[in-house]
Every structure is written in structure tokens, then in C-alpha cells.
Amino acid sequence: MPGLVDALVIVAVAALVIVRQSRATRIGTEKRWWLVPVILAVIALRDPAMIDPDHRTESMLLLGAELLIGFAMGAAWAWTTRIWAEPDGAVWSKGTKASVAVWVAGIALRAALFALGAVLGVQQDTSALLLALAITLLVRGGILAWRAQSLHSAPERSPAYGDDMSRPAWKERV
Known part of the structure; x- marks a missing residue:
């Protein structure tokens, strides 16, 4: 049952991310951008079957590769996202065509890893994919927050009534 829950969480998060990536989204530098990735990581790490006990070394290598792909995908996704103030x-962000290419490449690499694990006979679980997704979102969010802070300028003072009117000089009377 946890595999089904993990799969549903992965599909829901991926759908949310893809929808948000395809339209302009405001970046809040004060927001807790790290909260969703941390929750996903906790969900993934609660599964003790992340490492196959019969193929410990191969399983750990596949997990390491999965996490490395997640890290690289998050960084590439963040740097291919257009941001503006x-x-x-x-500060706003929107995914580009290059961001879509990053997603396609990441999915292809993960499918190749899964196929390699199947060839090696490693029992694979969705928790590794969920953990890699958490790392992808964490890295992307961190880089975007960092990039947004460099663009985030203090808002200029809005004009008030009478700003453009000339003022008479003040004269002191004794």
C-alpha cells in the first residue's frame, strides 16, 4: 500500500509542478519554499524498503544516481526558468522551452535507471523517486529564491497627491 500512496503523491506533485511551471507564478522570497520538499523527503524516508537487502551495493548506487539526477535536474530547471521583477x-517566474527539455531529459534518465535496476534484478520502490523529486524541488526552490533576492528591489515610493505642485518657501517671522 505505501507504494501506491507514494505513486499517487508523485503524480499529484508532478501535475502541480507542471501546471505551475507553464504559467507565470509570483516568487515570494519570504515564503517557506522548502516546506513541500521536506515533507516529500520525510514521506520517502519512512519507507525501509528503499534499499534492496539482497542487492545492497547495486541498490545504493542506483539510489545515489537517482539523487544525483534529481539534484542536477533541479539546478538545470532553476537556471532555465525565466524570472523578472x-x-x-x-518577482515572477515562468518555465521556458528549455525547462521542458530538462523535464524530458530527467524522466528519460530516470527511466533508464529503472531499466538498469530491472536488468540487475534490484527490487526498486517509488520512495527513491519521491526522494529524488524532493531534492529536485528543494534545489530548484533554493536557486530561484536566491535568484529572486538578487532581483527583488524595494518598491519605489508611490506618488502622493500634491507631489508635483510647487511649494512656497517658508519664511520665519520674528
Whole structure:
């Protein structure tokens, strides 16, 4: 049953991420951008079957490769995401065609890892994929927050009534 729950969580998070990537989204530098990846990592790490006890070395190598792909995919995704600042200081992001290519390459690499594990006879679980997704989101969120802080400027003072009016000089009277 945990495999089914993990698979549903992966599909739900991937759908949410893809929908959010395809439209402009405001980046809040104060937000807890790390919260969802940490929750996903906790869900993944609660599964004791992440490492196949019969193929410990191969399983750990596959897990390491999966995590490395997740890290690289998160970094590449963040650097291929377009960010910009509005005049009011709000920072926005939107995925590009290169971001889609990063997703396609990441999925292809993960499928290749799964096929390699099947050839080696390693029992694979969805928790490794969930952990890699958490790392992908954590790295992407961190890099985007860092990039957004460099663009995030203090909003300019908005004009008030009478700003453009000339003021008479003040004269002191004794």
C-alpha cells in the first residue's frame, strides 16, 4: 500500500509542478519554499524498503544516481526558468522551452535507471523517486529564491497627491 500512496503523491506533485511551471507564478522570497520538499523527503524516508537487502551495493548506487539526477535536474530547471521583477518589486517566474527539455531529459534518465535496476534484478520502490523529486524541488526552490533576492528591489515610493505642485518657501517671522 505505501507504494501506491507514494505513486499517487508523485503524480499529484508532478501535475502541480507542471501546471505551475507553464504559467507565470509570483516568487515570494519570504515564503517557506522548502516546506513541500521536506515533507516529500520525510514521506520517502519512512519507507525501509528503499534499499534492496539482497542487492545492497547495486541498490545504493542506483539510489545515489537517482539523487544525483534529481539534484542536477533541479539546478538545470532553476537556471532555465525565466524570472523578472515588476516595477512594484514583485518577482515572477515562468518555465521556458528549455525547462521542458530538462523535464524530458530527467524522466528519460530516470527511466533508464529503472531499466538498469530491472536488468540487475534490484527490487526498486517509488520512495527513491519521491526522494529524488524532493531534492529536485528543494534545489530548484533554493536557486530561484536566491535568484529572486538578487532581483527583488524595494518598491519605489508611490506618488502622493500634491507631489508635483510647487511649494512656497517658508519664511520665519520674528
